[in-house]
Amino acid sequence: MPIFDRYILRQVFPPLAFTLLIALLVLLVERMLRVLDSVLGSQGTMQVVFELLAYLVPHYLGLALPMALFLGIYFAFRRLSRESEMDAILASGTGLHQLMRPVMLAAVLLSLFAVLIFNTLQPHSRYAYRSVLSSVQNMSIEALIQPGVFVSSDNTTLMVEEISPDRRQFRRIFMHEEDKQADEAATITAREGILTESEDDSPPFVQLFNGVRLTTPVEPGKVEGARELESGSERSDGLLRFNEMQTVLGEDAYDAVQPRGEDEREYTIPELWTLKDNPPEGLERSRLLAEMNERLVRIASILVLPFMAVPLALSNRRSQRSSGVAVGVITLLAFNEALQQGVRMVRREQVEPLLGAWGPLLIFLLGSVLLFMDVAFRVPRYQGIGIVDRTTTFVGNLIERRRKRREAS
Incomplete structure (x- = not known):
């Protein structure tokens, strides 16, 4: 592997790992409050709480992985640009498109990891979470029995x-x-x-x-x-x-744990494909198709992220403002919202999966590739992405003028 590739990978993975760890901790802490309420309210132990949180890790990994990859690439190339290392690399005859090789390698590895998460870990951990929580709640009246104390369960x-x-x-x-x-x-x-x-x-x-x-x-x-x-x-x-x-004892409160497959989220991708023409009782074909296509789109979207992160990191190099990270985060949130809305429409059979699930990904891909091409192959505009720079400069100047007016008055 060329020295430039190894160097860029060393710049990308530390912020990626740090962002992924922080995102997981934040999401798990938020969910921990509800888990504690469910488990301790049923006289469960802290061991059960940590077991349930462990089963939630694959779910939150799937949510945090795209954002972590984007921020890892963004901060790596932002530092290279701010410290003029990018100028030295480009002066050596290495093009920006060549620097994408290690970044795309990282994206491919993470997409393979995403396949493991969305296809295997999430369905099985979701079922394990439901089974453990159901067992804790079913045993609640037995655990609550104390001598001389009235206890109620349904x-x-x-x-x-x-x-x-x-x-x-x-x-x-x-x-x-x-x-x-x-x-x-x-x-x-x-x-x-x-x-x-x-x-x-x-x-x-x-x-x-x-x-x-x-x-x-x-x-x-x-x-x-x-x-x-x-x-x-x-x-x-x-x-x-x-x-x-x-x-x-507490028959109405007892809910026996059903086999895996109570809903479409507990099936793997091959199982969803196999069952789509013969859905199990209680599930509709449209829900199976929506779930399968949503997972595939989320896996494929990881490969698009480098084409958006690199040009945003290189925009407006001389400025102290990091407008690119805000643009990138907003874009990812908008893509996620568009995907969720499209998947809901697929579940209701209002649109086909090609439009509802893959349509937002196609728009995301085209926008990211055009943005990268604009930076990589148009040298005069390498100093910044025009519309992003002009917008952020205009907003910054407007805020500065209002601040000066307040100080003068």
Whole structure:
């Protein structure tokens, strides 16, 4: 690899890595507040919090990677330009288009990394995040049980006076359940109970012994039992005396973890392509196409970023103002918003993926390439990009004149 290529890569990767790290930390800290609220509110541990945050890293990597690459290239070439190193490189006979080789190499490597992120890491980590969070929330009523304290979870209110050290055996139990579909409520008292985990994905159940169950229906004469296993019981007008009964603990609050593929974001790109002609139940073909094309566009957009970052970094070299970074960030945000709007229209079958998803990328590509050609092959305008320089100079002079007027008055 030529010495210029190695030198430019050494200039690009430090700001790229720093920007990526800072962006990840900022995004994760913002999400951490909601994760803490969900996990600690369900009596989860900090270990679960960090596990959930780890599953969010691929998602935020996909968001931060394009911006990190743009800023890494921008600050590298901006420094070369400001310190006149670019003049020395160009004077040696090396053209700007030749300096794009190491930058494009970095872009290709990052695009391959993006393929790994969007195709594999994001779908599987999204499912893992949903599974862990669902498990924490499903176990919340069990974790909240404390001796002599009423706890509630959706339709169930529970209080036990004594709990064994392993939290599986209860004594002197009070339970109140409401069945909104059957329009009835049941109040249960029992002398003893055992908490048992189900072998499948069903919620846990409690085995109650020596107790009474009172059912109070909203409609007279309508009495329906919960899931129960009776042994030696007596029923009289809604009052059931039992020796043994089995009832589910917080059944309405329990949501069994579904297999991967609950929504289109949990499929890999090859899976989306395979399923697009035969969508799973609950998913539409348009949603699968929109998701697949959005990921492909985001991967391809990484290869376009060098053509925008380099000319913006070289604009207005003699000025202390770094207007190029603002223009680049605004352009990336506008491209991201246009892509999201186009993907929404594809999901609603208002436009085809070629227009809704690939249209914004084509405009982004044409604008970036024209900008690069303007800087790389038009020597008289190398000192700056005309419209960018004139706009920022005009705004700066306007602000300066207003400041002087205020000082004079």
